[in-house]
Amino acid sequence: MTTLSPYDSMSPVAQAAYRAKSAAADLAPLPRAEKDDALLAIADALEVRTSEIVEANAKDIAKARENGTSEAIVDRLTLTPERVRAIASDVRDVVALPDPVGEIVRGSTLPNGIDLRQVRVPLGVVGIIYEARPNVTVDAAALCLKSGNAVLLRGSASAYESNTALVRVIRDAVGGAGLPADAVQLVPGESRESVRELMRARGLVDVLIPRGGASLIQTVVAESTVPVIETGTGNCHVYVDAAADLDMAIDILINSKAQRPSVCNAAETLLVHQDIAAEFVPRALDALAEAGVTVHADPRVLAYAKDSKATVVEATPEDWDTEYLSYDIAAAVVDSLDRAVEHIRLWSSGHTEAIVTSSQQAARRFTKLVDSTTVAVNASTRFTDGGQFGFGAEIGISTQKLHARGPMGLPELTSTKYIVTGDGHIRR
Ligand SMILES: NC(=O)C1=CN([C@@H]2O[C@H](COP(=O)(O)OP(=O)(O)OC[C@H]3O[C@@H](n4cnc5c(N)ncnc54)[C@H](OP(=O)(O)O)[C@@H]3O)[C@@H](O)[C@H]2O)C=CC1
Numbered sequence: 465m466t467t468l469s470p471y472d473s474m475s476p477v478a479q480a481a482y483r484a485k486s487a488a489a490d491l492a493p494l495p496r497a498e499k500d501d502a503l504l505a506i507a508d509a510l511e512v513r514t515s516e517i518v519e520a521n522a523k524d525i526a527k528a529r530e531n532g533t534s535e536a537i538v539d540r541l542t543l544t545p546e547r548v549r550a551i552a553s554d555v556r557d558v559v560a561l562p563d564p565v566g567e568i569v570r571g572s573t574l575p576n577g578i579d580l581r582q583v584r585v586p587l588g589v590v591g592i593i594y595e596a597r598p599n600v601t602v603d604a605a606a607l608c609l610k611s612g613n614a615v616l617l618r619g620s621a622s623a624y625e626s627n628t629a630l631v632r633v634i635r636d637a638v639g640g641a642g643l644p645a646d647a648v649q650l651v652p653g654e655s656r657e658s659v660r661e662l663m664r665a666r667g668l669v670d671v672l673i674p675r676g677g678a679s680l681i682q683t684v685v686a687e688s689t690v691p692v693i694e695t696g697t698g699n700c701h702v703y704v705d706a707a708a709d710l711d712m713a714i715d716i717l718i719n720s721k722a723q724r725p726s727v728c729n730a731a732e733t734l735l736v737h738q739d740i741a742a743e744f745v746p747r748a749l750d751a752l753a754e755a756g757v758t759v760h761a762d763p764r765v766l767a768y769a770k771d772s773k774a775t776v777v778e779a780t781p782e783d784w785d786t787e788y789l790s791y792d793i794a795a796a797v798v799d800s801l802d803r804a805v806e807h808i809r810l811w812s813s814g815h816t817e818a819i820v821t822s823s824q825q826a827a828r829r830f831t832k833l834v835d836s837t838t839v840a841v842n843a844s845t846r847f848t849d850g851g852q853f854g855f856g857a858e859i860g861i862s863t864q865k866l867h868a869r870g871p872m873g874l875p876e877l878t879s880t881k882y883i884v885t886g887d888g889h890i891r892r
């Protein structure tokens with residue numbers, strides 16, 4: 465009589481999770497050097513096999529263009545040899561970072577002589593559902609491997625060819641370095657049924673990280689039986705205070721909005737203190753026009769638009785709530801710093817807000833009152849990024865408060881456990 469193992473009756477996604485769980489158990493005790501060797505092998509393989517990756521990516525791009533995808537999204541999807549080199553370099557940055565596993569977070573000797581240590585351990589199997597941005601495939605794999613986790617990658621169907629090629633290269637390198645290839649797997653299937661399967665894989669997947677728009681996040685938060693770390697949309701603000709250096713404010717505004725408008729840390733709303741509005745708003749409108757940005761203006765900004773070459777349209781209430789991810793920005797004049805904070809508290813998605821000011825008092829008040837993952841003082845919103853923060857990369861930017869907040873790097877991919885060492889101690 466043949467007996468079926470539970471594995472045989474599992475769905476393909478659950479089978480992948482099952483294999484990942486076994487790979488995670490193998491990865492957890494590995495020393496740093498073995499994980500770093502695998503990461504270096506990945507970086508080298510990405511460079512050696514660039515043409516295979518770029519060719520696969522071209523198929524996704526052709527399909528995206530056929531489907532009428534916007535150029536901003538096509539840009540996010542695009543891999544060039546130069547971008548693949550940059551991705552490989554990001555992997556080497558992760559190699560250079562310390563291994564979080566085994567780090568002693570807390571340690572003491574208790575009055576009874578017991579030695580108590582809290583040490584970092586991998587989470588286990590990490591599932592990530594993410595947008596059509598193939599560099600995330602490599603960032604997530606590198607961060608998970610280095611932190612001793614196995615990863616199940618569910619990228620957008622629109623990046624399927626690119627992700628398939630990237631994961632093939634990564635798995636070959638991981639296997640070649642003597643680590644279990646199943647530590648990195650692309651979730652089988654392009655339909656959203658695979659997302660549902662991941663959400664039901666409680667016990668096999670330790671944590672699910674949805675990285676994308678509001679619909680994805682709401683679906684996963686509402687339906688997942690696997691614990692979730694939410695990332696969030698980026699309705700980010702730049703507030704130009706009464707005490708701002710206006711040249712600096714222009715630079716920060718343009719960089720925050722236009723350096724890469726399709727990413728979540730790009731600015732979507734400009735707020736200007738009324739005391740400098742007459743001088744600043746016309747300059748800001750010109751600079752935004754030069755950068756090709758359309759301004760969705762409140763009546764007070766609109767009043768300065770008459771002689772401007774900027775494209776300015778009247779803002780509707782929806783504009784304050786909109787993450788454009790394009791060359792558009794909402795703009796308003798506010799009476800005070802506190803009104804700016806009120807506006808941000810009402811409309812922000814809690815991702816990143818910036819203040820431009822020369823006043824330490826204003827900077828302190830803004831940083832204290834604004835409740836977002838990142839508050840930038842005299843710096844662009846675009847800095848909210850794992851690479852820019854020195855974390856090597858990020859697996860996502862958590863906009864929730866539990867377990868992790870902000871760009872999630874290596875320590876955020878770990879949990880802890882306590883090691884209790886006695887000398888025959890018993891509890892009385
Ligand atoms: N805070 C952060 O870390 C980040 C935030 N973002 C935010 O993500 C958004 C951009 O992402 P976008 O391109 O819109 O990506 P989407 O949210 O459309 O898609 C992301 C992934 O989720 C899947 N998906 C989307 N909706 C659902 C759903 N209802 N049920 C199941 N699966 C779903 C997609 O599958 P498929 O495409 O195959 O259908 C894809 O794999 C922006 O709002 C940006 O700010 C982006 C990256 C980082």
Ligand SMILES: N[C@@H](CCC(=O)OP(=O)(O)O)C(=O)O
Nearest residue numbers: 595597726727728729848849
């Ligand atoms: N890592 C990003 C920020 C977060 C991100 O990935 O944003 P998105 O392009 O919306 O997926 C960056 O600034 O490059």
